Amino acid sequence: MTTYADAPVANRNAKGKSKNRWFSQVGWRHLVGVLAVVFSLFPILFVLSAALNPLGTLSSTELLPTGASFENFTNLFDKTAFGHWFLNSLLIAGAASFVSIFLSALAAYAFSRMRFAGRRFGLLTLLLIQMFPQFLAIVAIFLIFTTVTDLWPALGFNTPWGLFLLYMGGALGVNTWLMKGFFDTLPRELDESATMDGATHAQVFFRIMLPLVAPILAVTALLSFIGTINEFMIANVFLTNTESKTLAVGMFGLVAGERNNNFGMFAAGTLLTAIPTVLVFQLLQRYIVSGLTAGAVKG
Amino acid sequence: MSTSLSGPGSATQAPGREPVRSGLPRKSRTARNHAPITATGLVVKVVLLGLVAGIAIWAAFPLIEAEHWIGLGILAVTTAVLFYLYLGRRHIPAKYLVPGTIFLIAFQVFPVLYTASTAFTNFGDGHRGSKQDAIVAIQTSSVKQVPGSTEYSLSIATKGDDPATGALVFLLSDPKTKEVFAGDAGGLRKLDPGQVEASSLTGKVTAADGYTVLNIGQASVRSKEITDLIVPTSGGAIRSNGLTRAYEGKAVRAYDAGCDCVKDTETGKTWTADAKSGAFVAADGERLTQGWKVNVGLKNFSRVLTDPNISRPFFGTLLWNFAFAIGSTGLTFLLGMAIALALHSPRMKGTNLYRVLLILPYAMPSFAMLLVWRDMFNTDFGLVNNLFGLGVDWFGQAWSARAAVLLVQLWLGYPYMFLVATGALQAIPRELTEATSVDGASPWQSFRSVTLPLLLVALSPLLIASFAYNFNNINAIWLTTEGGPFPADNPTNGATDLLITYTYRLAFGAQGAEFGMAAAVSIFIFAIVATVSAISFRRTRKQEEVYS
Numbered sequence: 055m056t057t058y059a060d061a062p063v064a065n066r067n068a069k070g071k072s073k074n075r076w077f078s079q080v081g082w083r084h085l086v087g088v089l090a091v092v093f094s095l096f097p098i099l100f101v102l103s104a105a106l107n108p109l110g111t112l113s114s115t116e117l118l119p120t121g122a123s124f125e126n127f128t129n130l131f132d133k134t135a136f137g138h139w140f141l142n143s144l145l146i147a148g149a150a151s152f153v154s155i156f157l158s159a160l161a162a163y164a165f166s167r168m169r170f171a172g173r174r175f176g177l178l179t180l181l182l183i184q185m186f187p188q189f190l191a192i193v194a195i196f197l198i199f200t201t202v203t204d205l206w207p208a209l210g211f212n213t214p215w216g217l218f219l220l221y222m223g224g225a226l227g228v229n230t231w232l233m234k235g236f237f238d239t240l241p242r243e244l245d246e247s248a249t250m251d252g253a254t255h256a257q258v259f260f261r262i263m264l265p266l267v268a269p270i271l272a273v274t275a276l277l278s279f280i281g282t283i284n285e286f287m288i289a290n291v292f293l294t295n296t297e298s299k300t301l302a303v304g305m306f307g308l309v310a311g312e313r314n315n316n317f318g319m320f321a322a323g324t325l326l327t328a329i330p331t332v333l334v335f336q337l338l339q340r341y342i343v344s345g346l347t348a349g350a351v352k353g
Numbered sequence: 354m355s356t357s358l359s360g361p362g363s364a365t366q367a368p369g370r371e372p373v374r375s376g377l378p379r380k381s382r383t384a385r386n387h388a389p390i391t392a393t394g395l396v397v398k399v400v401l402l403g404l405v406a407g408i409a410i411w412a413a414f415p416l417i418e419a420e421h422w423i424g425l426g427i428l429a430v431t432t433a434v435l436f437y438l439y440l441g442r443r444h445i446p447a448k449y450l451v452p453g454t455i456f457l458i459a460f461q462v463f464p465v466l467y468t469a470s471t472a473f474t475n476f477g478d479g480h481r482g483s484k485q486d487a488i489v490a491i492q493t494s495s496v497k498q499v500p501g502s503t504e505y506s507l508s509i510a511t512k513g514d515d516p517a518t519g520a521l522v523f524l525l526s527d528p529k530t531k532e533v534f535a536g537d538a539g540g541l542r543k544l545d546p547g548q549v550e551a552s553s554l555t556g557k558v559t560a561a562d563g564y565t566v567l568n569i570g571q572a573s574v575r576s577k578e579i580t581d582l583i584v585p586t587s588g589g590a591i592r593s594n595g596l597t598r599a600y601e602g603k604a605v606r607a608y609d610a611g612c613d614c615v616k617d618t619e620t621g622k623t624w625t626a627d628a629k630s631g632a633f634v635a636a637d638g639e640r641l642t643q644g645w646k647v648n649v650g651l652k653n654f655s656r657v658l659t660d661p662n663i664s665r666p667f668f669g670t671l672l673w674n675f676a677f678a679i680g681s682t683g684l685t686f687l688l689g690m691a692i693a694l695a696l697h698s699p700r701m702k703g704t705n706l707y708r709v710l711l712i713l714p715y716a717m718p719s720f721a722m723l724l725v726w727r728d729m730f731n732t733d734f735g736l737v738n739n740l741f742g743l744g745v746d747w748f749g750q751a752w753s754a755r756a757a758v759l760l761v762q763l764w765l766g767y768p769y770m771f772l773v774a775t776g777a778l779q780a781i782p783r784e785l786t787e788a789t790s791v792d793g794a795s796p797w798q799s800f801r802s803v804t805l806p807l808l809l810v811a812l813s814p815l816l817i818a819s820f821a822y823n824f825n826n827i828n829a830i831w832l833t834t835e836g837g838p839f840p841a842d843n844p845t846n847g848a849t850d851l852l853i854t855y856t857y858r859l860a861f862g863a864q865g866a867e868f869g870m871a872a873a874v875s876i877f878i879f880a881i882v883a884t885v886s887a888i889s890f891r892r893t894r895k896q897e898e899v900y901s
Contacts, residue, residue, distance in 0.1 A: 079700065086695040087707040094714050097764065100736055101717075101725055112728055117736055157453035164449035176450070178890075182883055183461055184818070189827055189853065193868050194467035195460075205415040205424075223460025226453040228822075231814035232773075239780055239811065255445055256394055273776045277769065284719045286828065294518065302720050309724065317728075324721040331716040332709075 101321045110318025126318035127326075136323060138297045139304035143283055144330055146214050146221070146300060151278035153218075154225035155271060161230050163259050166237035167245060177231075184227040189287050195220065196291055212298040217289060221282060229274045236270040237263065280331050301327045398439060405435055431455065472872035475649050480631050480869075484645040488608045491615055491633070491643050493583045493590040495606040503527065505534075505591070506557045507599040509572040509579060510564040516571045521582055524549075524558040524566065525591065525599055531556055535564070536584035536591055557597070572596050615641065653873035666846035666855070671881070673755070674851045678824040681762040682816060688763065689770025690808065694800070697778045708775070715768035723832040726761045730833075748834050751848035758849050762829055766819075777811040778804070817889050821882050825853045852878050 096117065104115040108123035130136045164170075165177055199220075203210025210216050244266075245258045253261070264271070286302040293299045299307075301323070309320045409432040416425040438447055474480075506526050511519030523536045524544075533544045533551065548562040560566055572579065573596065584591040589603040606617050614625040615633050624633035624641050632644035657663050692711065696704050714722070729736040730747040738744060748754045781804060789799035823829070830836055836847035836854045846855055856874040 080698070080702075083695045083698060083701055084703075086692060087703075087711075090692050091707065091710045093764070094711050094768065097722065097725060097729065098713055098717060100729065101722075117740065157456070160449040161453045164446045168446040168449075170446040173446075180457075181814070181818070181886065181890075183457070183465065184821070189825070189857075191464040191468040193471070193871075194464040198464060198467070205419060205421070206412065219456070220460050222456040223464075226457050228815065228818040230453075231818065232811075235811045235814060236780060254391065254394065257391070259449075269779065270776055273772060277772075280715060286720045295515075302718065305718075305721060320721070321725075324718055324725070327718045327721065328713075328716050332713070 101324050104318055104321035105325050107318050107321075110315070112314045112317035115317065115321075126322040130319045130322050130326075134308060134319070135296050135299070135304065136326070139299050139301045140326065142214060142293075142298065143301040143327070146218055147279050147282035147330075150218055150221040150282045151275050154222060154278055155229065155275045157222070157225040158227075158229040158274070159233055159264065159267070159271065160259075161226050162233035162237055163263060165230070165234045167242075167258075167263075177234075180226055180230060184224065192288065192291055195288065199292070212293055212295045214298070217292050217300075220288065220292070221285070229278065232274055233267065233270060236267050240266055276331075276334055279334055283327070283331060402436060402439060405432060468872050469876060471869050472653055472876055473648055473650060474646055474869045475631055475644075475652075476646050476869045476872075477867040479642050480644045480646050482645060484626070484631075487633075487643045487645040488615070489585060491606055491641055492604040492608065493585045494643070495604050495617075496583065496590040496592055496602040497605055498594070498600050498602045502603070503601040505599045505601070506555055507593055507597055508558040508566050509575075509593075509596060510535075510558075510561065510566045512564060514565050516565055516567050517574070519565065521575065521578055522564060523582065523584060523591065523593065523599060524561055524564065526551055526556040526558055528556050533558060533561075535561070538582065538584070541584055541586055541591070569596060649869070653870050654876075656870070657874055657877060662845070666843065666850075667852075670846060670850050670852055670855050673849070674824060677755075677759070677762075677849075677851060678820050678826075680759050681766060681823040681826070681829075682819045684759065684763050685766035685770045685819075686774075686812075686816060688767040689772075690774045692767075693771050693774035693778055694804075697775065711771055712768045714764055715772070719765055720828060720832060722765065723761065723828060726764070727833045730757050749838050751838060754834050754838055754849050758829065758833060761833060762823070762826075765829075773812060773815060774808065777808050780811065781807050813889075817886050820889075821886055824851070824882050824885075825878065826851070827853050827857065830854045831857075852881075 100115070100117055103117060103119040104112070105126055106119045106122050106124075107115050108121045108125060110126050110129070114120075165173060199211060199216060202216065207213075208215060209219060240263065244262055248258050248262055249255075283300075284302060285300075286306060289300050289303050290306070293303055296304075305320060305323045305327070308316050308323065409428055412428055413425060416428065435451070438444055438451060506528060508524040508526075510522045510524050512522055513519045520537065525534045525536055525541075526532070527534075531551075533546065533549045535542050535544050544561060549558055550560040551558050558566065567575075576596070579593050579596065582593065586601060589601060591599050591601045593599045605619050606615050608615050612623070612625065614623045616623050622635060624635045624639070626632075627634045627640075628647060629649075630640075630644070631647035633641045657667070696707055727748075730738075732738065732744065732746045732749070735747070737747070745753060747757045785803050785807075786799055789803055790796075794802070830849055830851050831854055834847070834849045836850035836858065838849075839845075839847040845858060850858075852874070856871055856878070
């Protein structure tokens with residue numbers, strides 16, 4: 055097995071059959087990868103080019119950067135409240151993704167490992183509720199939070215906590231299903247043997263199940279983080295103060311009127327917005343990459 | 354076993370929630386019904402329940418102050434249930450389900466039910482509040498200046514310290530009595546002279562505690578709002594006359610409870626209340642714009658099916674809506690899975706690099722990238738036309754617009770599918786695929802009979818959810834084509850319109866807000882998506898033991 059796997063690398067420069075074999079076994083995979091990367095990157099290259107474009111307009115931007123000016127970035131911080139928007143987004147998306155993943159994992163554990171009355175009903179209900187076009191409930195949400203703002207201003211409009219609570223309404227849903235699916239793939243013998251050894255249900259959950267589903271926790275936390283950063287429709291109703299806006303709301307306002315002229319600043323903001331999500335992906339990568347059940351089944 | 358526990362996972366053990374205890378004394382007592390209570394568990398329980406009690410008490414005071422007894426009751430019951438649940442040893446599944454469910458009910462189920470209930474009303478512009486609100490609005494808007502009206506000198510101010518967005522207030526001083534009032538749509542309030550600074554010459558207010566007085570420039574920016582602001586008083590209402598003067602006028606129209614109608618004292622015309630439509634209607638059919646909210650039963654639903662302006666394009670849009678949702682989900686899944694399979698090989702080098710680069714479209718803010726893509730498809734200076742030397746008006750023709758929208762969806766969505774497919778592939782034990790190759794199966798056979806079924810078990814709920822999401826993906830359409838291109842004879846229904854954008858335009862468009870109508874159509878949308886999902890669930894149910 056080992057020698058077989060090493061062989062193509064050793065013979066990489068050799069001609070003839072071994073090169074063909076290298077291509078049929080590994081090389082085509084690289085070709086697919088490179089093509090996919092080109093497809094993924096060219097619009098981002100366009101944004102980069104726009105952000106570095108000293109003219110800062112849409113009509114003067116080409117695919118490859120024509121200049122290298124940081125004027126768009128300095129304008130972004132001088133002329134708008136971009137710093138505030140950035141911190142608001144990080145705070146809300148970070149807290150919302152962490153808490154919602156935790157709530158989701160709790161529910162997924164119950165759905166996967168326990169049998170109780172209403173389990174099937176609960177699973178289906180979760181899915182059904184999340185299918186209602188939530189955007190059209192915006193009028194109801196607005197009226198509810200008008201009352202909340204009167205009673206508890208700390209949780210009302212223009213506060214990150216109110217928006218956070220609202221996002222928690224969607225904590226149980228797709229993620230719960232996804233996690234339940236992965237809990238289901240873990241062998242039951244694991245938690246049964248732990249229970250026989252005297253572990254409580256909480257110990258089984260925190261010390262056996264959670265570590266084993268760490269990869270999928272990482273994936274769902276990342277998706278939730280990105281989803282929250284991109285959420286626009288509700289945040290746009292919720293946050294009207296310039297300084298309480300999130301990135302999505304603030305930057306949309308930037309190009310709502312002066313689209314062509316502000317495009318450079320908009321592109322610069324887009325690049326800066328991508329930084330936290332790229333960083334989070336890098337941090338979580340090893341959990342995503344590490345195998346899920348490989349160790350558990352062998353043990 | 355031990356290796357996997359000390360692996361990467363132990364670091365992500367919900368930090369701060371349940372500290373990992375090292376050297377847990379594993380008592381080997383025979384577990385009958387209950388496992389022993391651990392010290393850590395007890396401490397965490399006490400801290401969290403204390404937090405719940407603290408939040409409940411904090412939240413209770415404003416409720417008591419506002420005499421909001423129903424809200425207080427709900428709060429008390431919720432807190433009591435939480436204590437009962439977590440202090441007892443029974444109802445273990447509920448202990449795991451309740452935290453998320455509370456949020457689900459408060460911020461998802463309740464708004465959805467509230468919206469659904471408005472589908473049976475005429476709630477919308479002109480029908481927002483109660484009948485009493487409508488009467489007040491009719492009377493105050495008919496106010497006219499008559500000889501002998503009290504004149505005030507006016508200062509425009511806002512509540513709080515933001516002159517651009519704060520709520521407008523009229524600071525009025527009576528030139529005769531020198532009394533100062535603050536007035537807004539809620540009514541008139543006398544101000545304590547100690548809180549106010551006024552010009553000694555004209556009596557005009559120059560500063561007041563808690564208010565920001567606007568200068569002429571700031572006020573003229575908001576002149577439309579200032580003209581529309583009417584302060585109701587006992588004898589009529591106060592309106593502004595320019596930016597520095599205001600008058601208290603008399604209402605020309607008045608409500609008469611005897612005939613349940615509104616009478617115009619100048620023309621003598623009467624409008625009688627119509628409880629069915631929630632409006633005051635005159636004998637000649639003229640209705641006053643200010644009405645009130647009433648129950649209209651199934652009228653909104655029957656309008657969707659029978660009103661030709663709504664029902665005619667409904668089915669064409671429905672068809673494209675399915676094509677869009679299936680296309681978006683299917684194409685992204687196929688491409689994402691194909692790339693995940695290609696990169697999922699023990700001999701692949703540099704997979705991490707590929708992964709980092711491939712995921713970038715997903716890391717980019719999607720709302721911004723949708724707008725960027727719209728500009729890349731621009732006819733005159735768009736990148737797509739520039740690169741290929743074309744002059745195609747992509748969003749100008751039905752099929753090219755549809756193809757463009759799907760391409761944008763593919764670009765935005767396939768990294769997500771790639772990510773979850775990679776995660777699911779890693780969860781498939783390598784022994785299984787190795788076993789098939791030992792048994793002589795071709796890679797395609799092993800993919801068809803082992804990898805794909807296992808992938809689908811893990812991902813089918815996610816595919817259904819993705820379908821449901823894309824079925825109502827308002828951003829994907831609204832930020833790119835805005836539903837266009839539109840046929841020349843029908844400006845309300847475009848080639849790329851989804852039901853939700855179409856509804857949005859119908860309900861919130863030029864004719865004014867019709868929330869009741871919008872809610873009715875969203876119930877139709879919900880029914881369609883729910884039916885499709887229920888059917889696909891019945892099919893996937895055979896593959897997995899969801900209900901076992």
